[in-house]
Amino acid sequence: MDNEIVKGMSSMLQVLTKQKRLKQWINEIQPISKKGRLATYIPQLGTANPDALGIVICPLDGDVLAEGNTSTPFTLQSISKVITLALALMDHGPDKVFSHVGMEPTGDPFNSIVKLEMMKPSKPLNPMINAGAIAVSSLIKGKNADEKFERILDLTRKLLNNPGITYSEDVYWSEWETGDRNRALAYFMRETKVIEGDVEEIVSLYFKHCSIEVTCFDLAQLGYVLANYGRNQRGEQLMPADVTRVVHSFMVTCGMYNGSGEFAIKVGIPAKSGVAGGILASVPQKMGIGVYGPALNEKGNSICGVLLLQKLSEAWNLSIF
Numbered sequence: 542m543d544n545e546i547v548k549g550m551s552s553m554l555q556v557l558t559k560q561k562r563l564k565q566w567i568n569e570i571q572p573i574s575k576k577g578r579l580a581t582y583i584p585q586l587g588t589a590n591p592d593a594l595g596i597v598i599c600p601l602d603g604d605v606l607a608e609g610n611t612s613t614p615f616t617l618q619s620i621s622k623v624i625t626l627a628l629a630l631m632d633h634g635p636d637k638v639f640s641h642v643g644m645e646p647t648g649d650p651f652n653s654i655v656k657l658e659m660m661k662p663s664k665p666l667n668p669m670i671n672a673g674a675i676a677v678s679s680l681i682k683g684k685n686a687d688e689k690f691e692r693i694l695d696l697t698r699k700l701l702n703n704p705g706i707t708y709s710e711d712v713y714w715s716e717w718e719t720g721d722r723n724r725a726l727a728y729f730m731r732e733t734k735v736i737e738g739d740v741e742e743i744v745s746l747y748f749k750h751c752s753i754e755v756t757c758f759d760l761a762q763l764g765y766v767l768a769n770y771g772r773n774q775r776g777e778q779l780m781p782a783d784v785t786r787v788v789h790s791f792m793v794t795c796g797m798y799n800g801s802g803e804f805a806i807k808v809g810i811p812a813k814s815g816v817a818g819g820i821l822a823s824v825p826q827k828m829g830i831g832v833y834g835p836a837l838n839e840k841g842n843s844i845c846g847v848l849l850l851q852k853l854s855e856a857w858n859l860s861i862f
């Protein structure tokens with residue numbers, strides 16, 4: 542048989558084997574969603590199907606793999622912090638951005654207020670916690686709130702390779718109505734001069750980018766761009782490689798809230814989760830991964846999503862450590 546045909550058949554077989562394994566893992570892990578909880582503190586997120594679980598893998602070379610609830614839309618929530626950080630770094634460079642927000646992980650929950658008062662000079666510890674992300678949102682360039690959001694949306698569409706991306710008004714208003722803790726963080730930071738300007742406008746921008754709606758396919762595309770040091774599948778450089786290095790570092794040290802250490806040991810892949818149940822993962826120079834499972838563990842990470850990534854990392858030897 543022709544060499545090329547043999548090669549083609551063997552790679553097809555590999556894809557089928559991987560696909561089968563993914564299906565098995567999903568079937569095995571999915572019942573564990575019963576032990577998790579939806580993030581009902583944003584009431585609209587409480588309407589998700591808690592048993593949903595899906596994964597899309599977009600390798601730098603090879604075929605896309607998709608299994609489970611891959612086309613269910615969900616909001617980025619904290620995963621949007623990766624995009625706003627990248628945009629702020631492109632807008633201002635690291636010196637300016639890191640004069641407003643730190644580079645250190647925190648053992649506290651994502652919405653904690655306690656360290657803001659303890660740190661001298663007062664500065665949120667990192668851009669992946671709410672306070673830090675609100676400070677980053679306040680730096681996004683634009684002549685008014687609409688233009689700032691359009692710039693975030695525009696970059697998101699490019700990174701996700703999906704011009705149809707928009708935000709969920711239902712989730713946005715649900716956050717707006719219940720987001721007083723985030724307002725408190727922002728007012729505190731204005732008083733300590735970490736942010737300046739109209740606090741309500743800054744917090745609304747933050748709620749809006751958290752409410753951008755995606756699927757696992759979109760997340761896998763974003764993971765691909767990060768894994769490929771800023772280039773998309775067409776070879777376009779969407780962000781400088783230096784920015785992806787900073788983003789990957791934060792994903793490792795702070796991307797999975799105060800479960801980041803355990804995740805680094807058990808999974809070892811740069812990742813960022815959101816309270817709607819999404820996990821963005823990027824294996825440098827190998828693949829982008831998008832996972833969705835809205836039932837969360839006690840740290841606020843998708844309970845099944847973490848287990849699925851652990852299986853994948855162990856079986857395919859993906860840990861970067």
Ligand code: GLU
Pocket residue numbers: 617618619620651652671716723748751814815816817
């Ligand atoms: N919009 C959410 C909040 O501010 C984001 C939380 C998250 O996904 O970690 O509470």
